Amino acid sequence: MRFYEYESKALLAKHGFPLPKGSKVAHTPAEAEAIAREIGGPLVLKSQVLSGGRMKAGGVLFTETPAEAKAAAETILKLEINGQTARGVLVESKQPIAQEFYLGVTWDGTAKKPVMILSDMGGIDIEEVAEQHPEHIAKRHFSTLMPFADHKAKELVASLGITGSDLNRLTRIVATLARVFQQYDLTLAEINPLGKLEDGSFVAVDGHVDLEAEAKGKHKKLLEELGIGEDETRQARPPTPFEIKGREINEVDHRGVAGNVTEFDGTLGLVIGAGGGSLTLFDAVRKHGGDPANYCEIGGNPSVSKVCNLTKLILSKPGVEKIAVMMNVVSNTRVDLVARGVIKGVIEAGHEPSEKIAIFRIPGSWERDGFKLLEKYGVEYCDRSVSMYEAAGRAVAKMKAA
Amino acid sequence: MGLFIEIKVSPDAAKDPATVKKLSEVCPVGIFTAGGNGELEIVDANVDECTLCELCLGVGAAGSVQVLKLYDGNQPLERSR
Numbered sequence: 001m002r003f004y005e006y007e008s009k010a011l012l013a014k015h016g017f018p019l020p021k022g023s024k025v026a027h028t029p030a031e032a033e034a035i036a037r038e039i040g041g042p043l044v045l046k047s048q049v050l051s052g053g054r055m056k057a058g059g060v061l062f063t064e065t066p067a068e069a070k071a072a073a074e075t076i077l078k079l080e081i082n083g084q085t086a087r088g089v090l091v092e093s094k095q096p097i098a099q100e101f102y103l104g105v106t107w108d109g110t111a112k113k114p115v116m117i118l119s120d121m122g123g124i125d126i127e128e129v130a131e132q133h134p135e136h137i138a139k140r141h142f143s144t145l146m147p148f149a150d151h152k153a154k155e156l157v158a159s160l161g162i163t164g165s166d167l168n169r170l171t172r173i174v175a176t177l178a179r180v181f182q183q184y185d186l187t188l189a190e191i192n193p194l195g196k197l198e199d200g201s202f203v204a205v206d207g208h209v210d211l212e213a214e215a216k217g218k219h220k221k222l223l224e225e226l227g228i229g230e231d232e233t234r235q236a237r238p239p240t241p242f243e244i245k246g247r248e249i250n251e252v253d254h255r256g257v258a259g260n261v262t263e264f265d266g267t268l269g270l271v272i273g274a275g276g277g278s279l280t281l282f283d284a285v286r287k288h289g290g291d292p293a294n295y296c297e298i299g300g301n302p303s304v305s306k307v308c309n310l311t312k313l314i315l316s317k318p319g320v321e322k323i324a325v326m327m328n329v330v331s332n333t334r335v336d337l338v339a340r341g342v343i344k345g346v347i348e349a350g351h352e353p354s355e356k357i358a359i360f361r362i363p364g365s366w367e368r369d370g371f372k373l374l375e376k377y378g379v380e381y382c383d384r385s386v387s388m389y390e391a392a393g394r395a396v397a398k399m400k401a402a
Numbered sequence: 403m404g405l406f407i408e409i410k411v412s413p414d415a416a417k418d419p420a421t422v423k424k425l426s427e428v429c430p431v432g433i434f435t436a437g438g439n440g441e442l443e444i445v446d447a448n449v450d451e452c453t454l455c456e457l458c459l460g461v462g463a464a465g466s467v468q469v470l471k472l473y474d475g476n477q478p479l480e481r482s483r
Contacts, residue, residue, distance in 0.1 A: 303431075303451055304450050304451050305447075305450075305451065334453075337451075337453070340405075340406050340450055343405070343406075344405055344406075344450060347405070369454070369471070369473075369474070372471075372473055372474050373406065373473040376473045376474075
């Protein structure tokens, strides 16, 4: 769940990060003018959208006077950036930056640990720096099991050849950001640029924070403090009717999960899940050249009717030719109950299970009964000796052969 | 009758108030309920939700409730404990 820049900065300020002077959000040009008068001096006004590319789109403007700030705010508030209009305009003092750094903490899915990233080439895309100037980037993983130790931050900063007071100041900033990352279950905490001012102090010129969506409930107090409503999903686009219906199917029945239904344009419907299985399977389908019609996450032993309704929903989507039912090895979800649900859904949608189900690959709990069901209805299935990747390949091959 | 499961209850058990009450209590997915006349009613919409938990098999006289797996040659579910 992505935060607007002004929310990210409010979180950073709460933990002592220095921000540019002012740093207030205006919702009207008149408010921007008033804030500008309060701050004084050269200003920067930034569109508050949940999208990158603000500078290129004209969503960041520099001004000198309150009157200019009012005009700039008027322009920014009318501007659409990547389909989004601004929630407000952040008005800040323009800082005299001597050097720009990049500092980020994010989750490394491969290492299964958070990673801190620091670069002395800030203000541009970190991916670009990584590609063209890898020697200007330092990375350090840290454990989530132990309290964060400052020496980890110091090692990171020192590995870029930074010494003296910069080393001490940056160590404190890096360590604080790592702790904020852990404390609030963030998936990304980024300051880019982290500006070093002429007097040697540092300031968070721009900030970007993503909160793990599943941790929203745990951090209600923070969200309330930042003024983020409980209903705000902060997705890249509003949910489609298909996705809303998917959510309803999940919410109406407390048994198990059939959630995160996301619509795509493809022809292969997916009933997928289990401990990260959804992402793996979705990627596997794409890797084999398949064209998914949807993403979803089933698990936690959903009821037969829940799976049935999800199946019917997916099959009701125009263009869906077949569905693939695939999960990792399951323990608390029952293979036979999922099999009953999808078969029933296919039949109630007016199709033959043997025709509509490209593959059923859910090994695990109650698979003996599940496989008997699938045999009775002539559905192709496979057990755990067939990998998820291979099962996805079989489903895609079937789609291509049809 | 469901698509995958069929439940059979003997007429005597279906009329016995104590058995009807117990069946309504034990089934985790609400397959059994007491009708207006106090006799047992099977909730068709819930039959396919049967988790094969065997709890109903232990209610009333032996064999008074049968759970048939229609996907497995109409095999009756047997108590495993």
